[in-house]
Structure formats: C-alpha cells, structure tokens
Amino acid sequence: MTKILISADMEGATGVTWPADCLPGTPEWQRCRPLLTSDVNAAVAGFHEGGATEVIVNEAHMTMRNLLLERLDDRAQLLTGRHKALSMVEGVQHGDIDGIAFIGYHTGAGDEGVLAHTYLGNSLTGVFVDGVRASEGLLNALVAAEYGTPVVLVTGDDRTCDDAARWAPDAVGVAVKDYVSRYAAVCRTPARTAADIRAAAAKAVALATRHDPEPPRERLFEIEFDAEHLAGSAALVPGVEQTGPCRVAYRAGTMYDGIRCFKTVTTMVSAAVEEWYG
Template sequence: MRIYISADMEGVTGLVDADDVQPGGRDYERGRLMMAEDVNAAVRGAVAAGATDVTVNDAHGPMRNLLPETLHPAARLIRGKPKQMLMLEGLTTEYDAVICVGYHSRAGAPGVLSHSFMGHEIEDMWLDGRPVGEIGLASAVAGAIGVPVAALTGDDCACAEMTDWDASVATVAVKYARDRFAADLRPADEVRAVIEETVAASLSAPPRTSAATADKASTLTVRWQSASVASTLLGIPGVASMDSRTVQTQGALPDLYRLFGVWMRVASSLTNQPPYC
C-alpha cells in the first residue's frame, strides 16, 4: 500500500499565530517541530495499517519546513519549491490514499489562520461555482487523479470544511478555534495518539475507490485583493475577466491546479503583502 501525505502547517497541533508558522517568526522553529510530530503520527498510522511506501510532501509556505532528520524513517520527503502540483506534488494513480495533515479553513471562513493559499491577497475562490479553499481544491484534484482522501487533521473548522466536501473522510480536530489567531488546544500527546489511530483505522477500512476524472472540465474562479493581479492574468490564454478583481478559467482539474500555481507566482511578483494581515 502506497500512502501520500500532504502536510500544511496552520492546522498543526498547538499553532495559532503567524509567528508559529512563518520563517523568522519567534516561534517558527518550535512550530516546525510540532509539524513534524503531527506528520510522524500520521506516518506511524499508515505503517500500522500496512503501508509499505509513504511519501510526505511539505506543502506549507516555503515548503522547507520539515527537517529531514525529524521525519519518521519510513517516509520519503518532497521538499522545496516551486512545485508544479503545489500541495499535491508527486501524487499519481500509483498511490492508494491521501492523508492531509495540518490543513486549515478557506479565506473568509471561521478558523485558526484561515486563508486560501496567499493570505489576504486571495479574497475568494470558487470551483464550479462552489466556494473553495485549500481543502476542497486538494480533495477535488486528488479525486480527479483517482486517489481518495482518507483522513485530514486541522482545527475543528477545517474538519467541518472537509466533511462538507466529503463526509467519508476521517478527521481529527487538534484544536478548537476561538478566533482567527486563538484556539482551545488539545494536549499534544493525546492528539498525536488520535492522529495515529485515526489514520490507521481509515486505511484499514474497506478500500474506497475514486474513479479518475482527470479529463472532466471544471471552472476555477478567483477574486484577488488587487486589480493589478487580475488584469495581468488576462495575458494568459484562456483566462477571462469576471470583474476588475476576479478572473476565471476552465479545464481539467489537474491542469487547473498547475495553472493556479502560475497565477500565484504572477501575484507574488506583483504584490508584497504579509500572509496574515
């Protein structure tokens, strides 16, 4: 059994603030170790369920948060950027399931450190007319590739968002949001034990199948904070303007995900906004 783990950071045990998750933040070094412990709990759960191959993709920010020496020896690490497939780099039909660790709710929704990919630079996103963030897009793209999401960890709002997208996904709430930068934290040891147990149980259950729909057309719409980003993106073939700050394009989901990565690189070149202001 081959398992793919996509690891974000905002939804990791104990982390609540930008200083916990941004390089240079006063608690970032502690935060990256907390991230490793949540990931390692998921790896242990996968191994307990019989996984013989576990790949971890460091999917947060600079994508160099996980230190290789802190990772469980059973896992391989995909580290650094740019990555054409972003938070799902390296995911192929050869994997049996995806585990999402440390995920967070979408921009504008309740939840600790809620945002969609680029802090406040992305105000809203829609997939086929439905509000979407990192959770929904990862779930949809993985499904299009043909690999089901088996489990997700994050705060209670992230778990609710995952359930709204796919109620069959097992979730672990590692903390309970009090506000965007405040949470009621579960004890770390307790959480890691639950992550391990939940991942093992989700992978030991009768296998879920996800028929690949990589050729099915979808529509991705993004509203940016900056009109200059939207206008610049119109130079990319197939991108249409919905209003002065909103652009839209259509295509197969894996292709849209790669194209969205290009959009973010364009946006980064035009703006210099901190991610959690």
C-alpha cells in the same frame, strides 16, 4: 501493498495560531516545526499500524522546507523543497497512491477558521470552482480524484474538519484545535494530538483503496481579490479573463491544468502586491 501520500501543510498543525508560527525564518516557526513534525510522525506511525507498506510525505507549506528530516519517522520518505508540478499533492499523478492524507490543513479564504486562506495569506478573498467556494483541501481533493486516489485523513482545526465533510465525507477527521478567531484557538497538547492522529491514521488505512479516476471535465475557476490591480495582474496569465473589478475567471479541462493555472495566477498576484496598499 498500500501506499499513502501525506500532504503536510502547517497552518493547521498542533499549536499553530499566528502568522509568525508558520512563517519561515521566524523564532516562532522554529518552535512550531517540531509540532508539525510530531503531527506527521503520528500519522506515519498510525498508517503503518493499520497495514500501510509505504508512506511518502510531501511538504506543502510555503517554502516547502518545514519538517525536520532528522526527527521524521524512519519508515517515511520526505519530498521536500519546490518547485513541483502539482505543488501540495505532488506524487499523486503517478497513479500508485492508494490514499492521501491532508495533515495540518486549514479552511479557505472567506471562511471562518484559524489562519484561513487559499494559497495566499492575504489579498485573495475567495476561490470558487463551478460556483462552490473552495479551500486548498477541496482543490487538492479534486486533483487526487482524477487519479483515483481518495482522501482518507484530514487534520486541522475543527472548522477544517467541517469543511472536509463536504469534499471528503468518508475521510477520518482529527481536530487538533478549536477555532476562536483567525488568530486564536483552543489547542490540544502535542501528546494528545499525536495519539488522536495516530489512532485515526490506523483506522483510515481501510479507506485507502484506489478507485476509477474521475473523468476529467471542464470546470470554471473564479478568483476574487481585495484590489483591482491584482485582478489585472492575474489576467496577464493566458486564458484568464478579468470579469469584474476584483474578479477573474478561467476554464480548465482537467484539475491538473486547473491547479497549475491557479498556482501561476497566485504567483503573478504575489509579485504585484505593494507593501502598504496591497
């Protein structure tokens, strides 16, 4: 019995290069939803071909209502909507996930990559865990490790695959497009990326073996913003301290607590952003 959790983001999906492509409600988002669903379906098919017995897909992008359920592979189950205790990796905390796949992922704020950011599309310029610049992939991989679940597959642009080599060196990576700028990429066609993802997922099942959970340890989280008032807003969260004009920090004894505090900080900051001056 092998159970796989897919965390499906959208910025790193096939063909997505522009904010409107993944902004719920736009015509471009509607056009790109089938592309994201195709990437996920390819992973589901590949995992089953490789011997997985169960695949659950967790929506991980913005409103977390992006995938087309009516077009989803019937062998998968879909966890859609919000709010969820562990957001992008909801479900990993139950301790029965043998491997996790990050589909449609991207690089973090401050790094090169198509639509690079960390949780917030703008305003946040860097996230650091114990001094290391962190993408969403790194953050979520650290959470999964506390439950003994390895990252087995990562898809996104080529820079995302390079980033994943730092925090999931054994995972199979699939580049569905090559970075040109934050809003431009050389994209493969859906037929090609589906074939690549399917083959990679079939191979990745061999990596889906739960290991001993990483012992929780205190970690230092530091977050930089592009405006002072956003740091002040973040510091309203208990335990978060403003350490510079545009920087805050906090400590957490587990990644479970750390990622939940991070989500709270980004929610506070989102509410503090002004339309014209950020």
